[in-house]
Structures are given as structure tokens and as C-alpha cells.
Amino acid sequence: MASVTSPSPEGLTTAEARSRLDEHGPNEITPTAGPGGVKQLLITFLNPLTVILLVAGGVAAGVGDYATAAVIGVVVGVSSLIQFFHTLRSDQALRHLQDRVAVTATVRRDGVWAERPRRDVVPGDLIRLAAGDFIPADARLVTARDLHVLQAALTGESLPVEKEVRENSGKPGDPLALDRPDAVFFGTSVVSGTGTAVVAATGRATAFGDVAARLAAKAPETEFDRGTRRFGLFITQTVFALVVFVFVVAVARQLPAMESLLFALALAVGLTPGLLPMIVNVTLARGAVRMARQDVIVKHLAAIQNLGSMDVLCTDKTGTLTRGDVSLVRCDTAAGVSADRVLLLAYLNSRHETGFKNPLDVAILAHPVPAGVEGFEKLDEVPFDFERRRLSVVLRGPSGVTLVTKGAPESVLDCCGSWEDGPETRPLDAATRDRVLAYVRRQSVEGYRLLAVASRVVTPGGRYSAADEVELTLAGFLAFTDPIREDAADAIRDLAADGVRVVMISGDDEHVARRIADLVGLGGGRVVSGGELAGMTDPALGAVAEQVAVFARTSPAQKNRILLALKARGHVVGFLGDGVNDAPSIHAADVGISVSTAVDVAKAAAEVILMKPGLRVIHDGVLEGRRAFTNVMKYLLMGTSSNFGNMLSMAAAVVFLPFLPMLPLQILLNNLLYDLAQLPIPTDRVDAALVRKPRKWDVSAIRTFMLVVGPVSSAFDLVTFAGLVWLFHATATAFQTGWFVESLFTQTLVVLVIRTAGNPFRSRPSPWVLGTVIGVCGVAVALPFTPVAGPLGFEPLPGAFVPFLLAVAAAYLLAVEVVKRRFFRDVAARA
Ligand SMILES: Nc1ncnc2c1ncn2[C@@H]1O[C@H](COP(=O)(O)OP(=O)(O)OP(=O)(O)O)[C@@H](O)[C@H]1O
Numbered sequence: 001m002a003s004v005t006s007p008s009p010e011g012l013t014t015a016e017a018r019s020r021l022d023e024h025g026p027n028e029i030t031p032t033a034g035p036g037g038v039k040q041l042l043i044t045f046l047n048p049l050t051v052i053l054l055v056a057g058g059v060a061a062g063v064g065d066y067a068t069a070a071v072i073g074v075v076v077g078v079s080s081l082i083q084f085f086h087t088l089r090s091d092q093a094l095r096h097l098q099d100r101v102a103v104t105a106t107v108r109r110d111g112v113w114a115e116r117p118r119r120d121v122v123p124g125d126l127i128r129l130a131a132g133d134f135i136p137a138d139a140r141l142v143t144a145r146d147l148h149v150l151q152a153a154l155t156g157e158s159l160p161v162e163k164e165v166r167e168n169s170g171k172p173g174d175p176l177a178l179d180r181p182d183a184v185f186f187g188t189s190v191v192s193g194t195g196t197a198v199v200a201a202t203g204r205a206t207a208f209g210d211v212a213a214r215l216a217a218k219a220p221e222t223e224f225d226r227g228t229r230r231f232g233l234f235i236t237q238t239v240f241a242l243v244v245f246v247f248v249v250a251v252a253r254q255l256p257a258m259e260s261l262l263f264a265l266a267l268a269v270g271l272t273p274g275l276l277p278m279i280v281n282v283t284l285a286r287g288a289v290r291m292a293r294q295d296v297i298v299k300h301l302a303a304i305q306n307l308g309s310m311d312v313l314c315t316d317k318t319g320t321l322t323r324g325d326v327s328l329v330r331c332d333t334a335a336g337v338s339a340d341r342v343l344l345l346a347y348l349n350s351r352h353e354t355g356f357k358n359p360l361d362v363a364i365l366a367h368p369v370p371a372g373v374e375g376f377e378k379l380d381e382v383p384f385d386f387e388r389r390r391l392s393v394v395l396r397g398p399s400g401v402t403l404v405t406k407g408a409p410e411s412v413l414d415c416c417g418s419w420e421d422g423p424e425t426r427p428l429d430a431a432t433r434d435r436v437l438a439y440v441r442r443q444s445v446e447g448y449r450l451l452a453v454a455s456r457v458v459t460p461g462g463r464y465s466a467a468d469e470v471e472l473t474l475a476g477f478l479a480f481t482d483p484i485r486e487d488a489a490d491a492i493r494d495l496a497a498d499g500v501r502v503v504m505i506s507g508d509d510e511h512v513a514r515r516i517a518d519l520v521g522l523g524g525g526r527v528v529s530g531g532e533l534a535g536m537t538d539p540a541l542g543a544v545a546e547q548v549a550v551f552a553r554t555s556p557a558q559k560n561r562i563l564l565a566l567k568a569r570g571h572v573v574g575f576l577g578d579g580v581n582d583a584p585s586i587h588a589a590d591v592g593i594s595v596s597t598a599v600d601v602a603k604a605a606a607e608v609i610l611m612k613p614g615l616r617v618i619h620d621g622v623l624e625g626r627r628a629f630t631n632v633m634k635y636l637l638m639g640t641s642s643n644f645g646n647m648l649s650m651a652a653a654v655v656f657l658p659f660l661p662m663l664p665l666q667i668l669l670n671n672l673l674y675d676l677a678q679l680p681i682p683t684d685r686v687d688a689a690l691v692r693k694p695r696k697w698d699v700s701a702i703r704t705f706m707l708v709v710g711p712v713s714s715a716f717d718l719v720t721f722a723g724l725v726w727l728f729h730a731t732a733t734a735f736q737t738g739w740f741v742e743s744l745f746t747q748t749l750v751v752l753v754i755r756t757a758g759n760p761f762r763s764r765p766s767p768w769v770l771g772t773v774i775g776v777c778g779v780a781v782a783l784p785f786t787p788v789a790g791p792l793g794f795e796p797l798p799g800a801f802v803p804f805l806l807a808v809a810a811a812y813l814l815a816v817e818v819v820k821r822r823f824f825r826d827v828a829a830r831a
């Protein structure tokens with residue numbers, strides 16, 4: 001672990017920071033930036049397919065076949081450049097999005113404090129910490145005031161620990177150890193208090209960097225990754241077997257050996273879905289950019305997939321279902337009498353606490369300053385935590401040293417032994433307690449959120465902890481209102497209509513939760529409280545969570561349990577939250593969602609950030625995610641149907657024909673044109689019907705589709721072969737020309753069929769898709785009549801071939817239409 005020497009109070013200079021950034025690298029655990037331009041170009045060029053092609057080109061040039069060598073040159077050049085620019089563009093788009101939601105750190109540079117992206121922090125930087133901050137690096141505290149830090153990510157300890165600068169905490173140059181009271185670490189967060197610190201280590205050099213890098217390296221493969229990988233493997237094996245088969249047969253039949261080798265190599269290139277990774281990335285990146293326009297930012301492309309397949313969305317209440325602009329409407333004693341003292345104590349507590357300000361605190365402080373607030377000096381603080389649900393400050397005032405506690409009514413009541421009835425202090429006996437609880441319940445049922453305030457005179461000096469929150473005197477209650485969002489009910493209904501069930505998981509009171517649930521259309525059912533939940537086993541909870549729409553008084557750990565229980569039952573679960581208490585669940589969800597106004601910890605844990613609060617934008621994002629998914633699926637269905645069919649046809653042709661069914665260079669040209677026809681798929685329109693339900697990656701359905709459509713398309717190839725041989729008495733050149741044209745027609749036109757689950761004539765493709773398909777077919781028909789026909793080995797086709805070709809293509813499309821309907825029915829049935 002690194003060490004640091006004394007910092008300058010002015011912080012680093014910009015120049016110094018820049019040179020340190022060069023020396024230590026950016027402050028990130030896993031690099032977010034993709035490879036740079038030149039490296040990316042090399043990666044594109046050095047893929048195995050390109051290498052095969054270049055070798056084949058060398059061989060062709062060696063034997064004097066310059067036409068083939070030229071076609072290979074064009075194919076390699078064009079496809080590499082297309083891939084290169086597309087990948088570069090989507091990387092840039094994604095990086096731009098990531099910058100918009102980058103978590104920042106408060107850093108002192110050149111003598112001024114400024115917010116800078118976390119990745120720019122360097123060793124030696126002076127940083128400032130406040131509640132809700134994600135600690136940006138490993139650092140040694142220079143000053144600290146009531147600084148409490150949650151180190152769960154590093155130590156597993158779920159309660160905040162206090163950090164402070166002590167005389168004996170070690171010399172500035174000593175290494176930072178976890179138990180050092182003046183050391184704070186990357187990956188942990190500030191619960192309350194403030195401090196300044198000097199950075200000792202950044203990025204991978206941090207204590208957490210090690211752990212996180214190991215975790216990141218072992219990141220579980222998503223269903224999508226696994227699907228594409230297995231699929232790619234299957235294709236590669238099949239292609240390999242076919243290429244060997246074709247070569248052996250061709251040689252056995254004494255076709256020219258060199259020509260046969262080139263033919264086999266061209267097949268290998270032509271039949272591998274080489275564009276798959278690129279098309280997937282471009283489609284998703286395009287989806288990401290469109291989502292950004294709807295105010296939804298994704299940090300990783302995989303999040304789009306997950307958003308599209310999410311079927312349960314868990315959300316907290318304040319700020320998403322409600323507007324989050326809380327107002328304080330009443331301050332009453334436990335007897336229900338309005339009292340200034342209740343407001344005064346609450347105000348003192350809110351003003352002096354240094355934790356992350358809950359909207360309730362904001363509402364209290366927005367109230368006109370009550371008289372008498374100025375005469376108090378803060379001595380200490382016991383910060384809020386979500387298990388205790390209360391917080392205390394210790395103040396020296398006109399009548400001695402007082403501990404002032406505010407929190408959830410039951411939690412505060414548990415610590416009280418008496419209550420203030422005007423000037424009198426009365427004991428809080430069982431009967432009174434029941435009466436008070438009944439009062440709280442009544443208020444909650446009416447929709448008010450309540451906080452209780454209590455206090456006690458304590459002995460001055462010493463340090464205070466939660467153990468001092470005993471024998472308090474209850475001053476009274478504050479009642480707040482928080483209007484619901486106008487669009488919440490609509491958004492919940494729309495999400496439900498599109499297959500996403502919304503579950504509210506609140507830390508708030510059961511009655512308040514029920515009331516809000518009623519207002520937004522989640523009500524009517526059972527409300528499960530944290531207490532009840534504590535008695536359930538995980539499997540039982542899973543069954544309950546599938547039925548229940550509202551959970552109340554849950555702790556952060558319980559929020560997490562609900563979510564994991566739903567995941568265990570096969571749901572794809574999203575979690576939307578904005579607080580420190582939501583961060584673990586955001587992290588554990590399939591889709592962690594937060595809002596731009598959330599605390600850093602929540603934003604850092606999320607994969608999706610909403611630039612506008614509320615559920616409406618999520619609905620838009622979900623649909624956008626499903627659109628991207630659907631377009632990826634189009635590419636796959638198009639590719640699988642044509643590649644597998646072509647393999648079978650090639651194998652059959654080599655066995656039966658006395659010549660090669662297509663020249664190597666024709667195969668390559670065919671493949672290039674086919675690839676071009678696929679490029680605009682990311683721009684395609686998507687049928688509304690295809691985004692009505694969560695979309696899951698169904699590899700087996702795709703494989704079935706391939707195994708059925710492949711032979712079907714092959715059968716139509718054989719019909720073409722038969723027609724060419726017997727009807728048109730084609731020569732080798734005419735045969736090759738005829739199949740070249742037929743194959744491009746069937747392979748490209750099929751996209752118009754498989755791009756919709758219904759009638760292809762009822763669903764309009766994007767102009768780009770339609771234009772490119774027509775263009776490619778046009779080029780195919782025209783090529784034999786152009787001057788390049790000779791070098792490419794084409795000859796003009798007889799006029800009668802055109803109606804024959806159109807008839808074959810039409811019959812093929814009809815057949816695919818039938819198979820396709822079954823495919824979409826199966827997929828829908830399984831979802
Ligand atoms: N600053 C605070 N002072 C006193 N009590 C607090 C404070 N913050 C939270 N509480 C208590 O803890 C409870 C749970 O906190 P909070 O409402 O933030 O949880 P949540 O799960 O985020 O709820 P929600 O669903 O409303 O967003 C609150 O209802 C309140 O009683």
C-alpha cells in the first residue's frame with residue numbers, strides 16, 4: 001500500500017496533477033475506455049478470417065489469378081474499414097454517455113475546490129468528503145468532523161465506523177492499514193460528517209482495486225454472452241467440417257487443386273457470421289444513444305439487454321412514486337397539541353447533523369427558523385443508520401448539554417421513558433404508549449409521514465454513542481406531506497401492460513406505504529412489513545414476493561433479500577433507488593437503476609441512470625431496450641437461415657456437379673454484398689407487437705429456426721440448380737452466375753419476412769433496410785451485364801431466367817414465412 005507525505009494546503013497544481021496522472025494512470029479499477037484508434041484498426045485486421053483471406057489472396061496472386069486477388073483485396077479493405085468505423089463510432093457514443101454520468105470527487109487544485117471526474121484523481125491530491133460521497137481513492141485524513149464511513153464493501157461490516165485524526169494514528173508516511181482511524185478507502189462511502197484527506201493510492205493500487213479487479217475478471221457470463229459464444233462455436237465447427245469435406249470431395253473428383261483450395265477458404269470466410277459482434281455492438285450502441293434522448297443513460301451496453309428482459313421492477317417510494325418535495329405541515333406534542341418546542345428540537349437536530357440530508361431534513365430546514373436556535377453549540381453526533389432509524393446530536397445550550405434524537409416514531413418511542421405535556425414531564429407508561437401509537441397510526445393512515453423528536457440532558461464531556469439514546473423524553477411528532485407524482489399511476493399501468501410488474505419496497509411506515517400504494521394503483525393487496533419478512537425463509541419470501549406489491553419498514557438488507565428471492569425464482573429484476581440504503585440492492589439487481597440526483601454511492605452502483613426522476617422514463621427505456629434486442633435478433637435469424645442453408649447447398653453441389661458451383665471470388669463478392677445488406681439493420685423499425693413483452697435470449701429457439709430454415713433454403717437452391725441444369729442447360733459460367741444471383745436474392749430478401757412476427761406487407765422496414773436490400777438485388781442482376789462480368793466469371797443470363805428466379809425467391813419467402821410464424825409463436829409461448 002502506498003504512503004504519502006504532507007500535502008500543501010493549496011492542493012496540487014494542474015501541471016503537477018497532469019504529470020502524476022501520466023505516471024499513475026487514471027483512477028479506475030477496470031479501464032472504461034476501449035482500445036484507441038490504431039489498436040482498434042489492428043484488431044479488426046488481425047482477426048482469423050482476415051488472415052485466411054490475405055493468405056488466400058497471396059496464393060491467388062502467386063498462381064497468377066489476379067482477378068481473385070483483387071476481389072480479396074477489395075473485400076478485406078471494405079469490410080475492415082466498415083467494421084473499424086462502426087466500432088469506433090459506437091465506442092465514442094458510449095464513452096460520451098459514460099462521461100455524462102461519471103461520479104465526481106471534490107478535489108483541491110491550484111488553491112480552489114472543484115468537482116472533477118473520479119478518474120482524474122491522483123496520489124497527492126487533497127480531497128473533501130461529505131455525507132453520501134463515494135470515497136474516490138485510498139487517502140489519509142488531514143481533518144475530520146464526525147466522519148462516519150461505511151466500509152461494508154471492504155470489510156463486510158454493515159455499521160458505519162468513525163474515522164478521525166488522532167495524535168497517535170501514525171506518521172504521515174506510514175502505510176494505510178484498514179484499522180487505522182485516519183485512513184479512508186476507495187469503494188467505501190461517507191455516511192455522515194465531513195473531512196479532508198490527502199490521496200495515497202488510486203486505481204488498481206488501492207486496497208479495493210485488488211479485490212475488485214479479481215471480481216471483475218470473474219464477472220459471470222450473461223445469458224446473452226453465453227448464447228452468442230456457444231452459437232459462434234457451433235457455426236465454426238460446422239464450417240470447419242464442411243470446408244474439409246468440400247475440399248476432399250473436390251480433389252477426389254479431380255477438380256483443379258488450387259482452385260478447390262481457394263474455394264474451400266472462400267467458403268470458410270463466406271459462411272462465418274463475421275459481422276456478428278460488430279452488428280450487436282452497433283445495434284446496442286444505437287439503442288443507448290436513443291435511450292439517452294429519452295433521458296436514460298446506460299453505463300454498459302449489456303444493460304440494454306437486461307432492461308429489455310426485465311419483468312419485475314422494484315422501486316423505493318420517495319422521489320420515484322412521490323414527488324420527493326416533502327413539506328412539514330404540523331409539529332404536535334404526544335397529546336396532539338401544537339408546540340414550538342417540537343419544531344425547535346427537530347430544527348436543531350437537522351441543522352447540526354452532518355449526514356446525508358433526507359428530504360425530511362430538507363423540509364424541516366425549509367421552515368422559518370424557530371426562535372432560540374442560535375444559542376446552541378454542537379458537541380457530538382450519533383449518525384443515522386437504517387437499522388436504528390434514528391439519529392442524535394449532542395448540543396451545549398442555555399440549559400446544559402442535551403442529546404436530541406429524531407427518527408421513525410416506533411424507533412424513538414423505544415428509547416423514551418417519559419413525555420412532555422406542555423411544561424410537564426409525564427411518565428410514558430404502557431397505556432400512554434398505546435395511545436401514542438394509535439395517534440401515529442391514525443396520522444399515517446391519513447397519509448402523513450411522521451417523525452418523532454425526543455431529548456435528554458446528558459453529562460458533558462466524553463464521547464456519545466447509540467447507547468446514550470435511553471430514558472429520553474418524547475417531545476412530540478412532526479407530520480409531513482409528500483404528494484405523489486402525477487404520472488406514477490399511468491407509468492405503473494403502462495409498465496404492467498408491457499409485462500413489467502412494479503413492486504414498491506419502502507423503508508417507510510406500513511400505513512404510509514399502503515396509502516401511497518392505493519394512490520398509484522399498487523394497492524388493494526397485502527402489505528408485508530420488515531418485521532414479518534424477518535420471520536420468512538428465502539424460498540417462502542420468493543413465493544410471497546411474486547404476489548405482493550408493497551413492502552414497508554424494510555432495512556437495506558431486507559430490500560436486498562426480496563430482490564435476491566425474486567431473482568432466485570427466475571425473474572429478471574430491476575431495482576430503482578436513490579439512497580445510501582438502496583445501493584446494495586441496486587448493485588445486486590439484474591438492472592440497477594438510479595437517478596442523476598441520487599447520492600454518489602447509489603449512482604456508482606447503478607448500471608442505468610435516469611436523468612429525469614420517475615417511472616415514465618424507465619418505461620421508455622425498457623421499450624428502447626427491447627427494440628435493440630429485436631434488431632439483433634433480426635440479424636441472427638437472417639444470418640442463421642442463409643449460412644446454414646448455403647453450407648448444405650455447397651456440400652450437395654460439390655458432390656453432384658462436374659465443376660465448382662461458384663468461383664472463390666464470386667463467393668467472396670457474394671458475401672461482401674450480403675454483409676452490406678445487413679449493415680442497416682440497426683436502423684430498422686421495430687413492430688410494436690415485438691416490444692410488448694420482456695424479451696429473453698432464447699438460444700434453443702434460434703437453433704431450431706436455423707435447423708429448419710437451413711434445409712428449406714437449401715431445397716430452393718436445389719430447385720435452382722435443377723432449373724439451371726435441365727431447363728436452361730447452363731454452362732459452368734451460366735450456372736455460377738445463376739446461383740450467384742439467386743443466392744443473393746433469397747439471402748437478402750428474407751430480412752423483409754423475418755423482421756416482423758406478422759404479415760410482412762403490414763410492417764414497414766426502415767428506408768435504409770428496404771433501399772439496401774433492393775440495391776443489392778439490383779447489383780446482383782446487373783453485374784453479369786457490366787464490363788467487370790468477364791473478370792468476375794459471369795455471363796449474361798437468358799431472359800427467361802428472371803421470371804424463374806423471381807418464382808423461386810417468392811416460393812422461398814413464403815416457406816420462410818410459415819416457419820417464422822411457428823418460431824415467434826414458440827418464443828412467445830416460452831417467455
Ligand atoms: N434524517 C433522518 N432523520 C430522522 N429519521 C430519518 C432520517 N432519515 C430517515 N429516517 C427514518 O428512517 C425511515 C426510512 O428512511 P427512508 O424513508 O429514507 O427509507 P427508504 O427505504 O428510502 O424509504 P422510501 O421508500 O420512502 O424512499 C424514514 O421513514 C424515517 O422514519
Ligand SMILES: [Mg+2]
Pocket residue numbers: 316317318578579
Ligand atoms: Mg428512499
